[in-house]
Amino acid sequence: MNIKTVGMISSYGALEKRGDWLWQQTPHQFGIWDNIQMQALASKPDFLLMYQFDFPKPPSQKSWLDNLRKRQQKPQLNIDSLLRGVSKERIIYLLREPPLTEVVDRNKRNYQDAQKYSGYVSGPDDFAPVPDYMPAIWYHNNSFRELNEMPPPEKVATCSWITSGINRTANHRQRLDFLQSLQSSDIKFDLYGRDLPNWARKSGELGNKWYGMAPYYYNLSIENYADNNWYVSEKLWDALLAWCLPIYYGGPAADKLLPPGSFLRLPSLDEKGIAYIQEVTATPDAWYAAKDAIAEARQIILHKLNLLNWLSEFVTKVS
Incomplete structure (x- = not known):
């Protein structure tokens, strides 16, 4: 069987360096499940999962004060550099946070931006491009x-x-x-x-x-x-x-x-x-x-x- 690697990016800080993410959710070694291998940090994965990835806010109109602070501002995030050369139809965007009133606007913006990069965009709310349940993850350390x-x-x-x-x-x-x-x-x-x-x-x-x-x-x-x-x-x-x-x-x-x-x-x-x-x-x-x-x-x-x-x-x- 031809095993496909699946990479991952997320705005959850705790996952940024987790090379073994989801490995406890399979009986096989090194994140293998059937025809895939979960390799979150793979440099050239076959597929890429954008897991609760929050896109940067659109830049607001700059004031004179913004210009004075320009040297202190962080460089704008280059999304393309995070995608590791994976084609759009093989990029999956899953938003997993609930559509609470306080974050609905952010969620809608994430969905809109995600459609520029991902062929499949889903989340647990009615206004998602593909409304669907969140696939299960769990937080027990048991094998x-x-x-x-x-x-x-x-x-x-x-x-x-x-x-x-x-x-x-x-x-x-x-x-x-x-x-x-x-x-x-x-x-x-x-x-x-x-x-x-x-x-x-x-x-x-x-x-x-x-x-x-x-x-x-x-x-x-x-x-x-x-x-x-x-x-x-x-x-x-x-x-x-x-x-x-x-x-x-x-x-x-x-x-x-x-x-x-x-x-x-x-x-x-x-x-x-x-x-x-x-x-x-x-x-x-x-x-x-x-x-x-x-x-x-x-x-x-x-x-x-x-x-x-x-x-x-x-x-x-x-x-």
Whole structure:
């Protein structure tokens, strides 16, 4: 089989130097999945993935002050130099951030600019050139084979929530308000995350999300965005791969991708939602009832929704 290499560029700073990006999402060595090899830093890849790449803002009309500061300005980014000679029809642009009100204009500009360089431009919102679900990535350090073959780990605790203290949008602030209300209730759950506010009673940060999920029957999987038919993120994949039953707050995309009963729907981020969490987590019964559906969902995430599988299918169509 002729293996095609797939390179990657992203505006996520943590990925800039990750030569092994996505390698944990395949049972094979060095990022191979079927007919592709994920080589993010390859100098001359056969295909190129632009993964949440934010194009530079268009230059505004310069004032006299801008001219005075010209020497201090960074040189304008040359997009062509980042594409490594890959032809347009073999460049894939996937935007994965949700269309929050505060960033909709930026997302629309990214889509417009991406169409100049990429033959396939997609994202989880209605105004994307190709509206579609985000292919799955996950944030456990376990090997693919371990995740694929493992039985449910021992469950010794009730419920966890892994989140952050980001508050730059109204949706983020709504989630923090719900966290504060939940901690004011008598519901027992363990909170993990970074940059959380001082009032949050947390158990610390995690280097591997597995340790904040695998021992728990339930996980609160609360999206930043729940207002369209496309957006669903790793919050759900991570919980299911750790054999948790997610108590999920998000849009209807998850219902179309996963089997019935593999997650529970949190009705709202208010008193009604708190009452629901309290009722579900009072016993592990719901987890035991959902165990077979969780097992089925895990296989769908690992083998079908997996971003590597998506890329492999794309390469097959184009080649």
